[in-house]
Amino acid sequence: MDLKDKLVSSFATLQEQNDAAHQIRQEAFEQFETLGFPTKKLEAWKYTSLNSVLKTDFNLFPTSATTLSFEDVKPYFVHEIDAYKVVFVDGVFNAELSNIDTEGFEVTLMSKALNDAEHKAVIEKYFNSIAKKDESLTSLNTAFTKEGTFIHIPKSKVADKPIQLLHFATGTENALFLQPRNLVVVEENAQVQIIERHQSLTDNATLTNAVTEMFVAKHANLDYYKIQNDKLTASLIDNTYISQEGQSNASVHTFSFGGKITRNNLNYYQKGEYIDSTLKGITILEGKQHVDHYTLVDHVEPNCESHQNYKGIFAEKSTGVFNGKIYVDKIAQKTNAFQQNNNILLDDTATINTKPQLEIFADDVKCSHGCTIGQLDAEAMFYLKTRGIPEKEAKGLLTYAFANNVLESVRIPELQARVNKLIAEKLGVNLGFDQ
Amino acid sequence: MAYTEEELKKELESKEYEYGFYTDIESDTLPPGLNEDIVIAISKKKGEPEWMTEWRLEAFRAWSEMTEPDWANVHYEKPNFQNISYYSAPNKKPKYESLDEVDPELLDTFKKLGISIDEQKKLAGVAVDIVMDSVSVATTFKKTLAEKGIIFCSISEAIKEYPELVKKYLGTVVPQKDNFYAALNSAVFSDGSFCYIPKGVRCPMELSTYFRINQAGTGQFERTLVVADEGSYVSYLEGCTAPMRDENQLHAAVVELIALDDAEIKYSTVQNWFPGGKDGKGGVFNFVTKRGLCEKNAKISWTQVETGSAVTWKYPSCVLKGDNSIGEFYSIAVTNNYQQADTGTKMIHLGKNTRSTIISKGISAGKSQNSYRGLVQVNSRAENARNFSQCDSLLMGNECGAHTFPYIEAKNKSAQIEHEATTSKIGEDQIFYCNQRGIDTEKAIALIVNGFSKEVLNKLPMEFAVEAQKLLEISLEGSVG
Numbered sequence: 001m002d003l004k005d006k007l008v009s010s011f012a013t014l015q016e017q018n019d020a021a022h023q024i025r026q027e028a029f030e031q032f033e034t035l036g037f038p039t040k041k042l043e044a045w046k047y048t049s050l051n052s053v054l055k056t057d058f059n060l061f062p063t064s065a066t067t068l069s070f071e072d073v074k075p076y077f078v079h080e081i082d083a084y085k086v087v088f089v090d091g092v093f094n095a096e097l098s099n100i101d102t103e104g105f106e107v108t109l110m111s112k113a114l115n116d117a118e119h120k121a122v123i124e125k126y127f128n129s130i131a132k133k134d135e136s137l138t139s140l141n142t143a144f145t146k147e148g149t150f151i152h153i154p155k156s157k158v159a160d161k162p163i164q165l166l167h168f169a170t171g172t173e174n175a176l177f178l179q180p181r182n183l184v185v186v187e188e189n190a191q192v193q194i195i196e197r198h199q200s201l202t203d204n205a206t207l208t209n210a211v212t213e214m215f216v217a218k219h220a221n222l223d224y225y226k227i228q229n230d231k232l233t234a235s236l237i238d239n240t241y242i243s244q245e246g247q248s249n250a251s252v253h254t255f256s257f258g259g260k261i262t263r264n265n266l267n268y269y270q271k272g273e274y275i276d277s278t279l280k281g282i283t284i285l286e287g288k289q290h291v292d293h294y295t296l297v298d299h300v301e302p303n304c305e306s307h308q309n310y311k312g313i314f315a316e317k318s319t320g321v322f323n324g325k326i327y328v329d330k331i332a333q334k335t336n337a338f339q340q341n342n343n344i345l346l347d348d349t350a351t352i353n354t355k356p357q358l359e360i361f362a363d364d365v366k367c368s369h370g371c372t373i374g375q376l377d378a379e380a381m382f383y384l385k386t387r388g389i390p391e392k393e394a395k396g397l398l399t400y401a402f403a404n405n406v407l408e409s410v411r412i413p414e415l416q417a418r419v420n421k422l423i424a425e426k427l428g429v430n431l432g433f434d435q
Numbered sequence: 436m437a438y439t440e441e442e443l444k445k446e447l448e449s450k451e452y453e454y455g456f457y458t459d460i461e462s463d464t465l466p467p468g469l470n471e472d473i474v475i476a477i478s479k480k481k482g483e484p485e486w487m488t489e490w491r492l493e494a495f496r497a498w499s500e501m502t503e504p505d506w507a508n509v510h511y512e513k514p515n516f517q518n519i520s521y522y523s524a525p526n527k528k529p530k531y532e533s534l535d536e537v538d539p540e541l542l543d544t545f546k547k548l549g550i551s552i553d554e555q556k557k558l559a560g561v562a563v564d565i566v567m568d569s570v571s572v573a574t575t576f577k578k579t580l581a582e583k584g585i586i587f588c589s590i591s592e593a594i595k596e597y598p599e600l601v602k603k604y605l606g607t608v609v610p611q612k613d614n615f616y617a618a619l620n621s622a623v624f625s626d627g628s629f630c631y632i633p634k635g636v637r638c639p640m641e642l643s644t645y646f647r648i649n650q651a652g653t654g655q656f657e658r659t660l661v662v663a664d665e666g667s668y669v670s671y672l673e674g675c676t677a678p679m680r681d682e683n684q685l686h687a688a689v690v691e692l693i694a695l696d697d698a699e700i701k702y703s704t705v706q707n708w709f710p711g712g713k714d715g716k717g718g719v720f721n722f723v724t725k726r727g728l729c730e731k732n733a734k735i736s737w738t739q740v741e742t743g744s745a746v747t748w749k750y751p752s753c754v755l756k757g758d759n760s761i762g763e764f765y766s767i768a769v770t771n772n773y774q775q776a777d778t779g780t781k782m783i784h785l786g787k788n789t790r791s792t793i794i795s796k797g798i799s800a801g802k803s804q805n806s807y808r809g810l811v812q813v814n815s816r817a818e819n820a821r822n823f824s825q826c827d828s829l830l831m832g833n834e835c836g837a838h839t840f841p842y843i844e845a846k847n848k849s850a851q852i853e854h855e856a857t858t859s860k861i862g863e864d865q866i867f868y869c870n871q872r873g874i875d876t877e878k879a880i881a882l883i884v885n886g887f888s889k890e891v892l893n894k895l896p897m898e899f900a901v902e903a904q905k906l907l908e909i910s911l912e913g914s915v916g
Binding site (some may be wrong): 115257330331333344345346347348349350351352353354355356357358359360361362363364365366367368369370371372374375 | 453455506584645813815828830832833834836837838839840841842843844845846847849850851852853854855856857859860
């Protein structure tokens, strides 16, 4: 039985629970049934094939959650900082490892939010309101909405500590198919920082199809960091939708260092003036890894800005894809939209496919995109070698310098250090950034 | 009497397409529709050998199984291929030895177009192979070219006179089954130009063809094949104007360039087909497949100025097969009113040390949509490939759109690829500065647009550059708002 059939037949079981999302699930499911899984024939999936992943016989509803001790999973936290933690093991919330004792704002479970009367208004207003209705994988996630994180920061509240979201797969159930669904609402003038990571602890195949909807109200501030450094058996399809109101700031940093196939769909919808959106990413791949960044910034109001900067370093047989789209509506005058994509190929077997796209309907705008594919500067390499720095370190230093400016906008110093360390690890050099 | 702004505005609004007129010449036209019989009939009418008929049929069969592509960023009512007449040739067509024998009505048409054959013969040193409704009626300077061994004739003549050359190269760069329109063209092409430059010969003059669509309801399907043998050089010009029509006319041409070792081909186009009226009615559909193949150390350079057509769908490409080969693409695309253009290039790097340059300037005004779509592909064996792309868009008014769809695919670590794109508008301060110096707004815009497009205009041969500059002005008239 292929995965689609399996999903179709198990949908009925899930629909037995009658919560706030019942009707939405039904509609999304019908949508998925019509669309099916995306294939390379679709323009949006031209460079990424899911075939190798989809043929796995996945378990859809893992029953028993393995017990994990904190020591087992400690390395996957940014443990240097004091933070709230939301931990899921095989899609099930793990209270022991988590810490959601928040004050003045709310971090809870999606299943709770969907069933509670007190959350009804918020769910009705926000849930599935910006997630694409015509995208098959998003619809699939919507249809199977069950668990995930619900974060609500009320007006003028600044979350005192970052929130770490961790999704572990232990694979006692053989291959696992996980579909977390998250909702983040940041009210007027509020602020929050979130760090997210999906981690497989097993060599069994894992496929995660996550959808996160985030709403950033007027003057609010959201920083979202994604760390993707998973095993070669783990694949991730991440669909993130962000809606911003006037004068708000939202940034998403994606650090992709691992996994079998990673697809990041990142969509920004600007619904006010003077909005600032930031999309940044560092991708360092090796082996047969494949990462696909698919971004959209929808400028529909005047006087907004967006800044995109994605850097990629590809070795061995890895493949990188960047597909960035900036859309500027005809009323979105005075838009400043920038897009930058720089890549280095380290081996002839590595591939990079990039498509920085502009669709502009307004005349008084500043839009630019730049894209390069190249190698490390031979002269800089020579210079470092004349100073007695071995080739490997020299390479590491230069590659680090290449990726570094993306890190500058990371506002959590400990996270910055952590990512630095990961980069050094990936490049196989000691750059002396360990603290 | 003083000339007021009001009057100017009125004049601009009512300004009709200058070249919009229709010459009434009896034509020998096939009934509309397309099937194998029609394909055979076309082939027969042209007196083609059997292998050519077969070749056409093969293309037709492939075409019947294809569907019209719709991925381009353009919207239009798809033409009904069964309503088109696929062959139309001026009726009185003896082979002319001198211009005096040419139908005076036809000569009158050329005069209105501003092409004086006599003048061109004497002054420009340009050999003109004029295609009027698919059949070439006048070829000049043939003798001068023949002395050098250069073949420059219509493709139907080439099929008869030089079958080995045509057989060897036709369809090698753009195969019959390449795409929907290329297949259609392969099946029904009525005429076009053929050019062969022998080894080591530098073509002493710019070769040029003028195309005209004339007969109502006929699409025109040209086929151009240019072969530059080892170490040769040729510069080829292609220019078009079309009379005004209300129903859409289809134009699906195929151009194949082959540059053998050390050869160089420079192909320049000025495209000025009827763009449709102010209300978006009528206009030419221009779906063209242009591709060049570069062998070792060869160079192909495409330069185009696109101001016409209601819908344009065109990607002159270079396949850089040989080591050290060079591909270039310089383009200005201007869209106004309801025009839509989806144009760009493909640079396929296969050989070592191959280089390509792409400079694309898009200017959109009125309610038009202008897209750049390009592909730069570096194969895993293409060591040291180098590409530089620049796409600049200029927007006039907020009802038009400028889009960029660059595809970049690299599979070799030594590849060096740069792509940059910008979008801007004409600054008020720039206009103000010009006004202050006594230059009116209309002129100032022309000045600024010219400056914006200079990099590309400079690449055109002299004769074309002047014409192109004028065309830009005409196309943008009345777009200041």
